[in-house]
Amino acid sequence: MITFYPGPSKVYPQVAQYVQEAVASGIISQNHRSPAFVDLSKNTITTFKEKLGVPADYWVFYASSATECWEIIAQSLIQTQSFHIYNGAFGQKWAAYTHKLGIEVQAQVFEVNELLAIEKLNIPSKAELIAITHNETSNGTALTNAQIAQLRQQYPEQLIAVDATSSLGGVYLDFSQADIWYASVQKCLGLPSGMALMVCSPRAMERAKILNACNHYNSLAFMIEKMEDWQTTYTPNILNIYLLNRVMQQISSIKTIDEIIQKRFTNYLHFLQAETNLTLLCEVPEARSATVLAIKGSLNRIAHIKAEAQKQNIILGNGYGAWKETTFRVANFPAITDNEMVLLQDFLKSII
Amino acid sequence: MITFYPGPSKVYPQVAQYVQEAVASGIISQNHRSPAFVDLSKNTITTFKEKLGVPADYWVFYASSATECWEIIAQSLIQTQSFHIYNGAFGQKWAAYTHKLGIEVQAQVFEVNELLAIEKLNIPSKAELIAITHNETSNGTALTNAQIAQLRQQYPEQLIAVDATSSLGGVYLDFSQADIWYASVQKCLGLPSGMALMVCSPRAMERAKILNACNHYNSLAFMIEKMEDWQTTYTPNILNIYLLNRVMQQISSIKTIDEIIQKRFTNYLHFLQAETNLTLLCEVPEARSATVLAIKGSLNRIAHIKAEAQKQNIILGNGYGAWKETTFRVANFPAITDNEMVLLQDFLKSII
Structure with a gap:
């Protein structure tokens, strides 16, 4: 898992x-x-x-x-x-x-x-x-x-x-x-x-x-x-x-952690843009969270991603409230490794 | 400890x-x-x-x-x-x-x-x-x-x-x-x-x-x-x-645990009576707790017991409130083993 x-x-x-x-x-x-x-x-x-x-x-x-x-x-x-x-x-x-x-x-x-x-x-x-x-x-x-x-x-x-x-x-x-x-x-x-x-x-x-x-x-x-x-x-x-x-x-001091988290966030952004037709729910760059990504797609696509993730034992965050069906959420927290991020991206690439 | x-x-x-x-x-x-x-x-x-x-x-x-x-x-x-x-x-x-x-x-x-x-x-x-x-x-x-x-x-x-x-x-x-x-x-x-x-x-x-x-x-x-x-x-x-x-x-069902706890409590009682001049704070048999023993003694004796216990890395409960100086408390909880009870009794015997 x-x-x-x-x-x-x-x-x-x-x-x-x-x-x-x-x-x-x-x-x-x-x-x-x-x-x-x-x-x-x-x-x-x-x-x-x-x-x-x-x-x-x-x-x-x-x-x-x-x-x-x-x-x-x-x-x-x-x-x-x-x-x-x-x-x-x-x-x-x-x-x-x-x-x-x-x-x-x-x-x-x-x-x-x-x-x-x-x-x-x-x-x-x-x-x-x-x-x-x-x-x-x-x-x-x-x-x-x-x-x-x-x-x-x-x-x-x-x-x-x-x-x-x-x-x-x-x-x-x-x-x-x-x-x-x-x-x-x-x-x-x-x-x-x-x-x-x-x-x-x-x-x-x-x-x-x-x-x-x-x-x-x-x-x-x-x-x-x-x-x-x-x-x-x-x-x-x-x-x-x-x-x-x-x-x-x-842990390292927060400035070092911050750099890692921001770098990974940028990596996710590039990945979404280059490899998928998914986007972040929030379109305003300065208003985006680096630690929680809400990723938007069509109702069908999001349902498909969630179903496939479950099959492969990858737990994604569901969308919340009004965005329940059209987004999923991904934590970009320090305890998650770069390898895990790559695995998630590989998974998304493989099913899109 | x-x-x-x-x-x-x-x-x-x-x-x-x-x-x-x-x-x-x-x-x-x-x-x-x-x-x-x-x-x-x-x-x-x-x-x-x-x-x-x-x-x-x-x-x-x-x-x-x-x-x-x-x-x-x-x-x-x-x-x-x-x-x-x-x-x-x-x-x-x-x-x-x-x-x-x-x-x-x-x-x-x-x-x-x-x-x-x-x-x-x-x-x-x-x-x-x-x-x-x-x-x-x-x-x-x-x-x-x-x-x-x-x-x-x-x-x-x-x-x-x-x-x-x-x-x-x-x-x-x-x-x-x-x-x-x-x-x-x-x-x-x-x-x-x-x-x-x-x-x-x-x-x-x-x-x-x-x-x-x-x-x-x-x-x-x-x-x-x-x-x-x-x-x-x-x-x-x-x-x-x-x-x-x-x-x-x-764990066993509570009736079995109860028997063990009551038996140990009786054991403590016999021990205090036979081997020490300490008594339980509560003198009314039917009103005594089987799981928490408040043990009473003179101010000096209790202070001595506490000091010696600390030296030997045995943690006793302090007396509480009005009984702070004249009692110490002993948990008789299920996670504590019979061996530990024996060790405590041996310790008390050795310093009294």
Whole structure:
């Protein structure tokens, strides 16, 4: 089986060996208030920040899923109003979830084939938090670091929260330009599902402390209190923290990974153009995601590709929502090898 | 290192091998809406119910921690009022958490050395849910199946919710006598931390559907909807579900495990009496937990035991709360072997 599913996705093959180590060392049987856990947690977060270029004064928190991060943000960082900008299903879901939790939600929806014009945005100052999706897993689009920096510049007062679920760990992100970044570990970090990470700026932390929501076990003010000692508010997924630690030690720094991912993305583009009559769903070069490719074709062609892939034990991502029948998705995540990319291209060539 | 910590605790040594299988088979890279995941989830829950004697019409749900189960119960199964009965820190925390979430909480506190007299309870009919702790991890006490059955008989209308965090999978529980049972997998189930299980009666499910709380991703009505297809409301800890599956296949049925645990508990009792001047914190035989032993001694003696244990790489549970300095705790969980028990006893003999 080769999987190009955009999450849960291929895990680093080393994970099997790392788990052996984790069991043998006894770390996963250690209490989550023990010095052994604290050491592990501190080392993991420190290495994560180093490898991914997270500013020194930003904090990192563990959560159980990106979905939980939606809840943490809504319950701990917004009192009344948030503003959501999205062009796809996950951005929309985030807005809907926030609304369900009692927040007044305003939204600016844009098109898959539209480069978001930051200068044309008109975000009311009453919106305490601006929610954007760096990488929209459903349709293979992404924002650029430059767009996020421009947003920061235009709206210096409000908190900016970024869904980087399927890009964090795969491409270079300029964390300094936003306040909250979250991602689940089963995408670009190449780990088993069951954990998410939330990166917070000093301003986000300050805001959480001022609002001081602390009714929930995942209230950020309470999470900060525990994270002062590198701990969590409940027994965390210690095995996944250990695996994150080992993977962070193993990987190159994010700039190197970014180069590899961008190069492969370009390779895919050339391949699609030269060898197939398939195209990317998103036609605007600057708006394309490098980590999740949504590939478009006729209904029949896409159905044929999916059926053949299944026969050959190649797992592709289905299209999502409106594009369910006319696209398939391919993860271009760091744990996937160049060889696997070549195999996928050979397969596509062979059946087209 | 040998650990007797009552959670996270010793994992089954087979876990290392099961993870190899999980990585090799690709199951952990499968999407959580895929047929492969659905098969795994269905098989896991079915085997879990068989091995643990869960009634056929009860449902099982995955959560990320027992703490999350407190939240699920408060948000999805109580509108106004709950009644909590406890004699220790975890029962107290559950009551406090429920109160924080806006529920009117009444409580009946009893003593560690008191056999809870069910017939003397006076629970108002306004309390929609009665919360009890089957096994109080903080002080090594437990309720009996007979007590829970009596409670059920006396209060047939109200929901009964049971914290079985450190007993589920270790001793026989008569699930039919209560409506909600929850436990985390890192105690008697011998798995890595990062997941909890919640077992619900048809009445609990019906109640969740009537209240129809569905604002949160962990709202029970929403969880039920997804579990109709053996799925979850967010990407779950698929690796731990796989490990639970394999461990459920491996273990004996709960009646056999119960016998082993009770026999070992009796062995510990005889040992303490015959070879040491240590006693159990709880002096009432019927109120003692078989899975978590809180062992009492003078301040100096306990400090000495802890220091020596650390030197010899034996991890004991610290005392909890008021008993921090005068007790230590020993897990008597199924993944711990008879040999390890003997080693612990030899160690205690050698230093006393």
